[in-house]
Amino acid sequence: MSVNTFGRVFRFTTWGESHGPAIGAVVDGCPPGILLSEDDIQPWLDKRRPGQSRFTTQRQEPDQVRVLSGVFEGRTTGTPISLLIDNVDQRSKDYSEVAQAYRPGHADYAYDAKYGFRDYRGGGRSSARETAARVAAGAVARLLIPQVRIRAWVEAIGGDAVDPAAFDDAQIDANPFFCPDAAAAARWEALVDGARKAGSSLGAVVACEATGVPAGWGAPLYAKLDAELAAGCMSINAVKGVEIGDGFAAAANTGEGNADRMRPGDSAPEFLTNHAGGIAGGIATGQPITLRVAFKPTSSILTPVETIDRAGAATTIATKGRHDPCVGIRGVPVVEAMVALVLADQALLHRAQCGLSSGTGTISTR
Numbered sequence: 001m002s003v004n005t006f007g008r009v010f011r012f013t014t015w016g017e018s019h020g021p022a023i024g025a026v027v028d029g030c031p032p033g034i035l036l037s038e039d040d041i042q043p044w045l046d047k048r049r050p051g052q053s054r055f056t057t058q059r060q061e062p063d064q065v066r067v068l069s070g071v072f073e074g075r076t077t078g079t080p081i082s083l084l085i086d087n088v089d090q091r092s093k094d095y096s097e098v099a100q101a102y103r104p105g106h107a108d109y110a111y112d113a114k115y116g117f118r119d120y121r122g123g124g125r126s127s128a129r130e131t132a133a134r135v136a137a138g139a140v141a142r143l144l145i146p147q148v149r150i151r152a153w154v155e156a157i158g159g160d161a162v163d164p165a166a167f168d169d170a171q172i173d174a175n176p177f178f179c180p181d182a183a184a185a186a187r188w189e190a191l192v193d194g195a196r197k198a199g200s201s202l203g204a205v206v207a208c209e210a211t212g213v214p215a216g217w218g219a220p221l222y223a224k225l226d227a228e229l230a231a232g233c234m235s236i237n238a239v240k241g242v243e244i245g246d247g248f249a250a251a252a253n254t255g256e257g258n259a260d261r262m263r264p265g266d267s268a269p270e271f272l273t274n275h276a277g278g279i280a281g282g283i284a285t286g287q288p289i290t291l292r293v294a295f296k297p298t299s300s301i302l303t304p305v306e307t308i309d310r311a312g313a314a315t316t317i318a319t320k321g322r323h324d325p326c327v328g329i330r331g332v333p334v335v336e337a338m339v340a341l342v343l344a345d346q347a348l349l350h351r352a353q354c355g356l357s358s359g360t361g362t363i364s365t366r
Contacts, residue, residue: 006232008223009352010144010345012137016087017119018127024084025133027140029348030070032078034143041065041083041139047333048135055176055192055329061088065136083136087129101309101317105299112310123300128237128327131334138337141344148343152208152336154178155292157188157326158195161205178332196325199302199318204328206293206335210343213278215268215286216354217346224282225289225346232338233293238327241294245277260287284346293335295328 005013009029016023045063063085070081099120102108107126111118118124142150153172155162162181171180177192179185195202218225226244233242250258253275260276262269271287278289300319307317324330 006235007341007345009348010141010341012134012341014130014133014137016130016133017121017124018087018129019119019121019124020087022084022086023129023133024082025137027070027081027083027137029345030076030078030081030140031144031348032076034076035074036067036071036076036081036140036143037074038065038067040143041067041136044135044139044142044333044337045085045132048132048330054196055189055325061132063132081140083133083140085132085136097317098319101315102307103299103317103319104305104307105296126237128324128330131237131331131337134236134341135333135337138340141337141340144344145340145347147214148210148212148340150208150210150336150339150343152178152206152332152339153180154204154329154332155207156205157328158191158202158204160184160187160191177329192325192329201298201301201324202326203297204295204326204331206295206328206331208291208293208335208339210278210289210339213284213286213289213343215284217343217350218279218283219349219353220282223349224279225284225342226277226279226282228342228346229289229291229339232342233291233335236293236331236334236338238295238298238331239293240296243292244279245290246275247277247292250275260285289339291339293331295326295331298324298327 004015005011007029011029012025012027014023014025042065045065049061049063066084068082068084070077070079098108106123108118108120111124111126151169151172154177157177162179162184166181166183168180168182171182171185172178175182175185177185177188179188192202229244230242233239246253246258258275260274261272263272264270268286271285274287274290276285277291278285278287300323302318302320304316304318307315309315
């Protein structure tokens with residue numbers, strides 16, 4: 001079985017391949033009556049669009065979205081919303097060698113092992129091209145939870161991290177790295193340029209914060225909010241790690257040091273720290289939800305690396321074509337989209353179980 005659908009009530013399915021005629025998503029479970037147009041979706045796709053700087057792939061895709069169904073007279077109807085994005089700048093000839101040999105670190109061998117057949121053009125479904133469909137679906141999800149602000153940024157590239165003391169929200173959209181630290185962004189120019197010119201690539205860490213999430217969203221045990229967020233972000237191509245709150249650093253702390261102490265507040269507890277990342281027992285506490293997502297270096301590189309061909313013989317491969325020297329940069333809007341998709345689903349799940357009495361926030365029809 002191949003699983004291409006994510007979510008429980010608010011569900012989306014992505015379809016299409018990197019070098020096929022188009023990619024897209026079908027969003028199901030969206031409540032009726034929500035104002036929705038292509039203009040609500042396009043700005044988020046523009047943030048992810050390739051070819052906007054020398055630090056990303058030079059594939060030129062306009063990523064113009066079309067809404068094919070589920071909207072009538074500007075409002076959602078409650079039926080499946082079909083979103084389509086044309087592919088217009090494929091160069092499948094660049095992947096002739098990939099057809100015969102496996103790229104180490106990529107999904108080539110794993111796909112062959114599972115299916116005995118694969119679309120080698122750009123990696124097919126394993127290409128980061130698929131994430132454009134997620135971003136389109138995530139734009140719809142955001143409309144369900146207008147009280148929630150989701151903001152992501154690149155925290156580190158190639159092990160070089162931002163200075164938390166220099167964090168400036170206005171800087172995130174002011175440089176090609178989604179970097180909140182102007183000095184770090186300047187360093188990263190040389191760092192990513194060096195990797196690109198060397199035919200190599202770099203990994204990155206993307207941090208994300210969601211504020212305005214009401215206390216009560218989520219569920220115990222098998223549908224924990226942090227588990228759903230981790231699953232959603234881990235499903236992103238090239239992601240190899242997800243932390244909620246302090247994550248692995250919590251293992252080096254003490255019980256009293258890790259405790260998010262509470263004091264009385266006006267209408268809710270006042271938390272003195274947020275080591276838990278806004279989630280306790282799988283349920284939102286009302287604090288900002290924080291997470292960090294680790295992106296591996298792009299596996300398609302010009303540097304020759306040892307591998308085997310489909311017959312099992314030893315060879316080397318250097319991947320031609322246009323690839324991100326640091327795929328984590330364009331991972332920022334993708335992480336935001338997956339967080340929005342999870343939170344929209346959780347809002348509807350909470351309303352289904354608990355009604356409008358607590359923690360629901362607002363499902364908006366604007």
